[in-house]
Amino acid sequence: MTLKYPSLDWDHTIESWGKYPKSKSIVCSLGSRKQEFSQSVQGVEPELSYLAYGRGRSYGDSCLNDGNVLLSTEKLSRFISLDAQTGILKVEAGVTLKEVLDHIVPQGWFLPVVPGTQFVTIGGAIANDIHGKNHHVAGTFGCHVKSLELLRSDGSRRVCSLTQNQDWFKATVGGLGLTGIIIWAEIQLKKIACPWISRETLRFSHLDRFFEYTLDSDSKFEYTVGWMDCLSQGAQLGRGVFFRGNHLLLKDVSEIKVKSDKIKTFPFNAPEFVLNRFSMKVFNTVYYHTHPSKKAELVHYRPFFFPLDGINHWNRLYGKRGFFQYQCVVPFEGTQSPIYDIIETFARSGLGSFLTVIKTFGQKPSPGLLSFPRPGVTLTLDVPNEGKKTLRVLERLDEKVVEAGGRVYPAKDARMSKESFQNYFPERAEFEKFKDPHFSSSFWRRVT
Amino acid sequence: MKILILGATSAIAEAVARKIASQHGELFLVARNGQTLEMISQDLIVRGATRVGQAVGDLTFQEKYTEWFEAADHFMKGIDVVLIAHGTLGEQRELEKDPDLAFDIFNVNFISAALLSQAAANYFEKGRRGVIAVLGSVAGDRGRQSNYFYGSAKAGLDQFLEGLRNRMFLSGVSVVTIKPGFVSTPMTAHLRKNFLFANPEVIASGILKAIVKKRDIVYLPWFWKYIMCVIKMIPEFIFKRLKL
Incomplete structure (x- = not known):
């Protein structure tokens, strides 16, 4: 697609983390948190739509705006204040969680919720209302946002919180960046004693056991998550490894040596034959057998929360074609859970998932209108993009999720149908009232 | 480290300041834009700076120079390092037509930077210690049709610093000329980026290392030394025919 852009910028090919779909956009930059909206998009054709872009770590197309404008938040990279008494951190939206953690951990603070990578921005964490291994106790990231500033395409600014511009706050948390651009936010941090996590590992031979472990652990452990071998069936359906942990309460362990976190880089897109059902089966089997209960x-905290951050561009493992990440949540219902059917369907489909994660979500509601997490059990599959076959299988999973009254995570989606989205998010009609008329995304155009 | 940064709102200067802040250094910042300066100061405090002072002013106002050095000296109780980081690239085509604009380019990139370096040298000379780090550019190594106003200003600065380094040698004051290649900053926002572009953070690490080691001339990233070495060797009768 050719783009018209007067003297200002050029078109970039932009990929999200899943490398699918590819898209082209004009990239403008927000110069600073005080800059007027009109200044940031000077010279852009008025009929184009905008979308804030942080680090492009969403898997699908919710962070893309094909044929339109992306507003990079790269320069919104300043801290504003940190109250050492209350632990309230005020930062600009383009600061990454890594920058925040590197800075606050030595001072005895931690982010209330972290996802599986620390390379996302604060703005992205709010717009996708991310969750982590502590969802069962802490809820989503949005539960800990004290306030934020929203800049709209008409140039208006609103400070939003649960007490001020409440409706705007609820629409913006989990609002996929469509209500305008988040400029800064105040986050309530949590106190920690040291950077260490006390972790226990429990291997489970069947999905039933996962439910036993998670029921038993969720009240005693702040962080719980299961890795699952989704290719095993029958008596070993959903076998895996359950991790649970708590922040260590001791202070005097600072002498423990941390392995230097030398980050390796995956150098190029792997050829596509590397990841096939066989190699994934081997990997999953080896992983299962090398992680006995401990x-x-x-x-x-870094390897505990962000094991994949140790390899830059790990998404290249999936090759040029990219991959889909499929994350759904369905009601809990213990061993009656519809998740059994979903896992079985996937295991029999002939597709493979390189990394599969399973976790229970807790009851704590998010303020976000379009927020994804609901009480229940959530499953995440990493599926190499093998074209139509893959899409067909995921579509079948969608049918089952709809039937179960569950939903699929937009931040990771690149393929759900309009109908599925309507089923998953009936809140959409209410949300439309707050959507900025000049903001849009590839995802939004696809599902509405 | 107690550092006075002139042109503190430049992307490279801010990246350097962040690193110094996280090492609990003390900073005094001077730049034109008071609002940006305020935002940067807040950021540096949160990042761990022991104290951050600031003065708002145009770096071409020579009558202010002594005032800034005194203010910084008073605020931090001494200065270890002066970093001179301001600069403007200008639009070559416009500069060719407008002598006033061209004069500004020389004034900002050469005259003010040279005189500030001299002011820093005068400040440090009595104490017989200190580091003056100045941002030059690889553009100063060879005149090119695409940016010879900016390039010649940086070339002049390069030679000025050479002289100053020679002059200050016996006083124990170091003069560090930093020559970054292409850096992704607001100055180069309009240029198409390729693999030669580096992030300000990478440049900032190099600058800090050069300051600590009191190096004379550093190219950043390192490979520019070799690129420029080759470019400088091209004979003029060939060079004048090239489109660079």
Whole structure:
């Protein structure tokens, strides 16, 4: 697609983390948090739509705006204040969680919720209302946002919170960046004693056991998550490894040596034959057998929360074609859970998932109108893009999720149908009232 | 480290300031834009700076120079390093037509930077210690049709610093000339980026290392030294025919 852009910028090919779909956009930059909206988009054709763009770590197309304008928040990278008494951190939206953690952990603070990577921005964390291994106790990231500033395409600014511009706040948390651009936010941090996590590992031979572990652990452990071998069936359906952990309460462990976190880089797109059902089966089997149950051990927070951050561009493993991440949540209902059917369907489909994660979501509601998490059990599959076959299988999973009254996570989606989206998010009609008329995304155009 | 940064709102200067802040250094910032300066100061405090002072002013106002050095000296109780980081690229085509604009380019990139370096040298000379780090550019190594106003200003600065380094040698004051290649900053926002572009953070690490090691001339990233070495060797009768 050719774009008209007067003297200002050029078109970039933009990829999201899943490398699918590819898109082209004009990229404008927000110069600073005080800059007027009109200044940031000077010279842009008025009929184009805008979308804030942080680090492009969403998997699908919710962070893309094909043929239109992306507003990079790269320069919104300043801290504003940190109250050492209350632990309220005020930062600009383009600051990454890594920058925040690197800074606050030595001072005895931690982010209330972290996802599986620290390379996302604060703005992205709010717009996707991300969740983490502590959802069962802490809820989503949005539960801990004290306030935020929203800049709209008409140039208006609103400070939004649960007490001020409440409706705007609820629409913006989990609002996929469509209500305008988040400029800064105040986050309530949590106190920690040290950077260490006390982790226990429990191997489970069947999905039933996962439910036993999670029921038993969720009240005693702040962080719980299961890795699952989604290719095993029958008596070993949903076998895997359950991790649970708590922040270590001791202070005097600062001498424990941290392995230097030298980050490796995946150098190029892997050829597509590398990841096939066989190699994924081998990987999953090996992973299962090399992770026996272990009593409590100390691990640094980085490998505990962000194991994949150790390899830059790990998404290249999936090759040029990219991959889909499919994350759904369905009601809990213990061993009656519809998740059994979904996992079985996937295991029999002939597709493979390189990394599969399973976790229970807690009851704590998010303020976000379009927020994804609901009480229940959530499953995440990483599926190489093998074209129509893959799309067909995921479509079938969608049918089952709709039937179960569950939903699929927009931040990771690149393929759900309009109908599925309407089923998953009946809140959409209410949300439309707050959507900025000049903001849009590839995702939004696809599902509405 | 107690550092006075002139042109503190430039992307490279801010990246350097962040690193110094996280090492609990003390900073005194001077730049034209008071609002941006305020935002940067807040950021540096949160990042761990022991104290951050600031003065708002145009770096071409020579009558202010002594005032700034005194203010910084008073605020931090001494200065270890002066970083001179301001600069403007200008639009070559417009500069060719408008002598007033061209004069500004020389004034900002050469005259003010040179005189500020001299002011820093005068400040440090009595104490017989200190580091003056100045941002030059690889553009100063060879005149090119695409930016010879900016390039010649940086070339002049390069030679001025060479002289100053020579002059200050016996006083124990170091003069560090920093020559970054292409850096992704607002100055180059209109240029198409390629693999030669580096992030300000990478440049900032190099600058800090050069300051600590009191190096004379550093190219950043390192490979520019070799690129420029080759470019400088091209004979003029060939060079004048090239489109660079």
